[in-house]
Amino acid sequence: MSLNIVRQPMPSQDPESRIKNFDEVALGYTLEQALEESKRCLNCKNAACIKGCPVQINIRDFVQSIKTKDFLNAYKILKSANNLPGICGRVCPQETQCEQACVLAKQGNPIAIGRLERFVADWAIENNITDLKLDLKKNISPKVAIIGSGPAGLTCAADLAKAGFKVTIFEGLHAAGGVLRYGIPEFRMPKKILDHEINLIKSLGVEISINVVVGKTKTIDDLRKQGFKAFFISTGAGLPYFLEIPGENLNGVYSANEFLTRINLMKAYKFPEYETPISIGEKVCVIGAGNVAIDCARAALRLGAKKVIVVYRRSQTEMPARDEEIINAKEEGIEFELLTSPLKIIGDAQGNVIAMECQKNQLAEVDASGRKSPVPVLGSEFTIKTQTVICAIGQGPNPLLISNLPELNLNSRGNIIVDENMQTNLMGVFAGGDIVTGAATVILAMGAGKKAALAIGQYLKK
Amino acid sequence: MSHRIINNEFLNQQVFRLTVEAADIAAKIKPGQFIILRLDEKAERIPLTVSQANPQQGYIQLIIQKIGTSTIRLSELKPGDIIQDMIGPLGQPTEIKNYGKVICIAGGVGIAEIYPLAAALKNAGNTLSSIIGARNKDLLMLEQEIKQLSSCFYSVTDDGSAGAKGNVGDILKKLLTEQSYDIVFAVGPVAMMKAIAELTKKYKLKTIVSLNSIMVDGTGMCGSCRVSIAGKTKFVCVDGPDFDAHLVDFAELAMRQKRFTKQEKHCLPENKEHKACH
Numbered sequence: 001m002s003l004n005i006v007r008q009p010m011p012s013q014d015p016e017s018r019i020k021n022f023d024e025v026a027l028g029y030t031l032e033q034a035l036e037e038s039k040r041c042l043n044c045k046n047a048a049c050i051k052g053c054p055v056q057i058n059i060r061d062f063v064q065s066i067k068t069k070d071f072l073n074a075y076k077i078l079k080s081a082n083n084l085p086g087i088c089g090r091v092c093p094q095e096t097q098c099e100q101a102c103v104l105a106k107q108g109n110p111i112a113i114g115r116l117e118r119f120v121a122d123w124a125i126e127n128n129i130t131d132l133k134l135d136l137k138k139n140i141s142p143k144v145a146i147i148g149s150g151p152a153g154l155t156c157a158a159d160l161a162k163a164g165f166k167v168t169i170f171e172g173l174h175a176a177g178g179v180l181r182y183g184i185p186e187f188r189m190p191k192k193i194l195d196h197e198i199n200l201i202k203s204l205g206v207e208i209s210i211n212v213v214v215g216k217t218k219t220i221d222d223l224r225k226q227g228f229k230a231f232f233i234s235t236g237a238g239l240p241y242f243l244e245i246p247g248e249n250l251n252g253v254y255s256a257n258e259f260l261t262r263i264n265l266m267k268a269y270k271f272p273e274y275e276t277p278i279s280i281g282e283k284v285c286v287i288g289a290g291n292v293a294i295d296c297a298r299a300a301l302r303l304g305a306k307k308v309i310v311v312y313r314r315s316q317t318e319m320p321a322r323d324e325e326i327i328n329a330k331e332e333g334i335e336f337e338l339l340t341s342p343l344k345i346i347g348d349a350q351g352n353v354i355a356m357e358c359q360k361n362q363l364a365e366v367d368a369s370g371r372k373s374p375v376p377v378l379g380s381e382f383t384i385k386t387q388t389v390i391c392a393i394g395q396g397p398n399p400l401l402i403s404n405l406p407e408l409n410l411n412s413r414g415n416i417i418v419d420e421n422m423q424t425n426l427m428g429v430f431a432g433g434d435i436v437t438g439a440a441t442v443i444l445a446m447g448a449g450k451k452a453a454l455a456i457g458q459y460l461k462k
Numbered sequence: 463m464s465h466r467i468i469n470n471e472f473l474n475q476q477v478f479r480l481t482v483e484a485a486d487i488a489a490k491i492k493p494g495q496f497i498i499l500r501l502d503e504k505a506e507r508i509p510l511t512v513s514q515a516n517p518q519q520g521y522i523q524l525i526i527q528k529i530g531t532s533t534i535r536l537s538e539l540k541p542g543d544i545i546q547d548m549i550g551p552l553g554q555p556t557e558i559k560n561y562g563k564v565i566c567i568a569g570g571v572g573i574a575e576i577y578p579l580a581a582a583l584k585n586a587g588n589t590l591s592s593i594i595g596a597r598n599k600d601l602l603m604l605e606q607e608i609k610q611l612s613s614c615f616y617s618v619t620d621d622g623s624a625g626a627k628g629n630v631g632d633i634l635k636k637l638l639t640e641q642s643y644d645i646v647f648a649v650g651p652v653a654m655m656k657a658i659a660e661l662t663k664k665y666k667l668k669t670i671v672s673l674n675s676i677m678v679d680g681t682g683m684c685g686s687c688r689v690s691i692a693g694k695t696k697f698v699c700v701d702g703p704d705f706d707a708h709l710v711d712f713a714e715l716a717m718r719q720k721r722f723t724k725q726e727k728h729c730l731p732e733n734k735e736h737k738a739c740h
Binding site: 172173174211212213216217218238239240242248249250251254261262265266271272273275276277278279351398400 | 486487500504506507531532546547550551552678681682683684685686688689695700714717718722725726
């Protein structure tokens with residue numbers, strides 16, 4: 001049997017047409033491609049890929065099930081460990097997790113585990129597989145409150161519901177999903193996938209109570225009085241950082257959160273059919289080079305910007321965004337101004353952005369983040385003409401809930417401190433995801449949600 | 463949680479009062495706080511001040527000015543209609559205590575916002591002098607309600623069609639030359655609040671303003687509503703909406719309120735059939 005040495009390429013919309021729409025760029029494997037790709041799996045006895053997965057999906061067995069065309073079984077294996085396979089198959093950084101651990105990675109061609117995961121999840125949607133007849137336990141109390149419906153909260157809720165607990169998720173916005181809803185654009189992860197996976201979690205008996213800002217509409221104490229016995233705080237990294245340079249409040253400067261929320265949650269890209277406006281210049285600068293920055297840059301292009309420049313203070317090697325997304329962005333014509341730091345944003349008399357002054361950097365020693373630190377080059381100042389600046393330099397913990405819990409222990413960055421069981425210093429209050437770790441990935445938040453669900457289960461059985 | 467319209471009445475040609483079911487919010491809201499609502503799937507999220515809350519009967523009242531198509535659509539709601547989404551209470555409550563002699567100043571739709579605040583301040587034992595102003599007679603409102611709370615009451619209009627002719631600043635100037643006061647609360651257009659801040663600063667008289675800015679989530683997540691307070695960036699939605707008037711960069715606030723003017727014009731009713739903006 002001759003096997004493909006290289007992995008199956010992902011079919012995608014061609015760059016010229018995709019920059020004119022918000023439809024998904026990666027189209028997903030065909031059945032033939034999925035079968036071909038699955039045949040490359042060596043079925044390792046000691047499957048290193050599984051250890052590379054933060055939620056320990058039995059990757060080997062699900063890939064082997066694809067090989068034998070038993071897609072239902074593949075889906076069952078996925079779902080038993082991962083409540084959001086359609087999402088993870090799209091947005092997980094597999095290249096630094098499961099795929100990095102694959103033995104074929106040594107030759108540079110690991111099994112395309114993420115693409116196969118997505119294939120199986122999409123197959124299940126197409127074939128309307130909504131009821132896995134999971135062996136749900138029927139114990140309906142005690143009640144658990146999950147605060148925040150992002151990846152950590154959804155995962156924790158689903159696992160607790162499967163274990164027989166009555167779970168309510170409280171969400172501040174008008175739709176569930178957290179960063180999956182307001183942060184990740186349609187062209188990278190369609191909302192219908194999110195809706196589908198959330199509906200499956202609801203079908204486990206999880207209630208989702210939207211438009212409830214815990215800390216404002218209801219406090220933890222109110223919820224205790226309503227009979228909730230344990231709490232999981234998964235409120236994420238919802239506080240945008242700004243540059244703290246002159247001109248950051250000029251019209252035309254957005255935080256990545258505002259820019260993406262207008263587009264993703266409020267559908268400003270369908271303005272005026274949807275009523276939330278967004279204003280975009282001919283030239284757009286995005287500060288930062290993480291996945292959020294790349295999402296902003298690609299969204300700006302789709303809103304009609306003629307030129308989009310990603311401005312990053314270090315070099316390409318240090319860019320935190322996934323390689324796949326950087327390649328996508330470059331294919332779409334997004335430019336990169338590397339080793340560059342903004343100094344100030346310049347406005348006209350009406351307060352609209354017209355330019356950004358920057359300076360060049362060179363890289364010096366490795367800093368605390370493990371990356372080479374940028375050092376300004378004297379006399380290298382230059383000006384970029386631009387009408388829109390988007391700050392995608394990271395997010396901190398949103399203080400809204402935690403400022404209403406003054407007795408909760410926080411670290412110096414404002415993140416919640418938890419013990420090895422994800423428990424905070426408050427009785428029955430657990431926390432996980434970005435609110436604990438600082439801004440990280442969807443899958444790490446899911447891992448935290450899983451771990452917390454186990455710990456909460458044990459706590460409530462005591 | 464459904465938000466059913468109980469009543470909708472016009473207070474003048476531009477301003478209407480919606481009474482709407484919102485038990486959770488009514489139970490918690492304090493003077494100075496606000497809510498965000500989204501009328502339906504395609505609507506914007508807009509921040510609105512609650513003018514009255516009835517926790518026993520589980521409703522709140524919103525006084526809203528028709529300024530764009532979102533608010534025009536809200537003005538068309540009838541009893542029984544539903545507002546799809548509403549969150550709150552948001553923002554920090556106003557610090558209500560016995561300050562002594564208090565001046566409450568409001569302009570335009572700000573009159574609706576000052577009313578519950580004036581009532582709470584009165585309740586806390588303060589002596590109130592109130593000044594309300596509008597462009598003309600038709601845009602004044604709640605005169606009787608506010609007058610009842612106040613030891614001294616003044617209403618002014620730009621054109622003199624009701625009350626004195628002039629603006630709220632003229633009256634304030636007069637009051638400040640006559641005697642001393644302990645604090646001023648002001649709500650209204652940016653230009654009005656700016657003028658008041660400049661005036662009271664000369665008298666070193668503490669002045670609190672309630673700011674309106676463009677918001678999306680209202681929970682500190684997006685930074686759309688940011689303002690400069692003593693040179694530092696703050697979020698109106700979580701740090702405000704009340705701020706020390708003498709520290710606010712009003713010029714920047716006025717500029718930021720115009721962020722989407724072009725888009726808003728594009729979708730006003732005369733330009734676009736029933737497409738809305740805030």
